[in-house]
Amino acid sequence: MRFTIFQESRVGKRRTNQDRVAYSYTRDALLMLLADGMGGHLYGEVAAQISVQFIAQSFQQEAKPKVTDPVLFLSRVLSNAHHAILDYAFDKHLSDIPRTTIVACLIQDGIAHWAHAGDSRLYLIRKGRLLTQTRDHSRVQLMLDQGLLDAESAAVHPGRNRIFSCLGGSHPPQIEFSRGFPLGNGDVVAMCSDGVWGPLDADTLVKGLADGKVMESVPRVMNVAEELGGAQCDNMSLIAMTWHDDHQGDIPDTVSTRTMPFDAVTTQMEGFGRGKRDQEDLSEDEIERAIREINAAIHKFK
């Protein structure tokens, strides 16, 4: 496999970044993940973190160096991630179960499969044009499909952030799976949270990423989205990958997995523990853990 990949997550104007992005690859398989914890709900950040971490770990365990069945794999890990969130909520007696959107894309044998729940999106861009994209699991999208709304009013619809499927929460997720898309040289797979696609129109996003130089285009597109997001700018995350033919000559910054050992895994996760901004910072999760530990100690010695 040969590809160029770049991911970035920004907090926007919010207090915390509840988005999580990650990618992980072996010699023969690449997994890209994006989760957007739901801010209106308790511990959205935790839900996003559990999902991304859990799915990435499953990939590392199972991709040796490929997973047996990409669709089954996606189905199982997303469902397991959902249950991992439920378990977490149960363990901690949370009254409300944390929620997160998810979009996961697995590429092996030159074929991309993806699955999603919620309104984080995946775009497949070929030769500068949008080949396909995920459909949001939102009411607004349903209304669009039924012809009750047009794209313009959907973009400003008050309920545009309401989604009906996600990991966590009290209902089982409705996970949507793609068919397998064989990737060609120069294809771009981009995944983003609503903080990125919300302020941008589809055209800007697709054109912005079309050239495949993801290391430059991702920050550039995010700058535009951040600008348009203004004072209310949501958390923004974007991960984009350009696929290259194996036999292509050396292109700077590409990852070639051909020389990777059979059992090696490389993983890149960002947005955990707000790492970049303040190394000493405590994550929500650590705070919860500390409180739990202290209370456990109190009760143990009581």
Added chain:
Amino acid sequence: MATQQNCALPSGFQLDHYRVERQLSLGGFSIVYLAYDQDGTPVAIKEYLPNSLALRAEGEVTPHVTEAHQGAFRYGMKCFFEEGRALAKLVHPNVVRVLNFFRANGTVYMVMQFERGRTLHDYVQKNKGNIRERFIRGVFTRMLNGLREVHAHKLLHLDIKPSNIYLRADGTPVLLDFGAARQTLMSDTPILKPMYTPGFASPEQFTNRDALGPWSDIYSVGASMYACLAGTSPQRSDERLKHDTVVPATKAWAGQYSPHFLATIDWCLQLDPLKRPQSCFALQKVLAQRHREAPPQQKSWLEGLGTRLRTMIGRS
């Protein structure tokens, strides 16, 4: 920034399942409230609210933390957790008991047993110059039981002073406020400097934090005993290092207290950590002795002290 004052939660405020009665104290790092739980049992609730980082304006509940201070605020929270962790493990009649720990209003709270009584500081102020040796020996011997427990858990209190020693109605002491028991955690975050009270802190707390040990708390114990006699703390130890103006207890109160007792105070107040009692136990043993004898005894005691010191040093 230094002058900003945080507003306490109002009386009657329902905090988790406690009802706030009133504010007990306000520190740079926290506010302590008297509150009642569902059964009407009084508790002391300490709210993490560092003045320099978080501001709660009049009538507000959630303190405002600016983006720039988020990191430091969370870091301070870590220290607050350290205090909680430290106390949660300690179950001792002479150490304040933590009952619960929870999160609310964008910050964290520690619920402690509420003790009726008053601080040693208040007692000293009320009975200035009229405090009996027996009383001091009694309070400190018992308080050292608690401090031993603290040290046994590999913790240091680092802020022992009369206002952190609480006297229950029956006279038994309780060690309070482990806010400084965060060891070296704080050393390099300038905005959250370790907090201690200058007159009671050992010289190594100012200059050489690597040298901290039980003997640092012992210095504070000595300074606290000194304050029981003098009514105020001795000169700050960092200034003592430059120019020591502290009149030794053996001189200042000769004739009023037993020389043995006064020498013990001076022993604790040695600037060189190695010259102090090295453990609570060593100090306790001395304090528990009854010496009502006149000066001749003093000499033998001082000689004894020398040997004692040597054995202490040899042991450590």
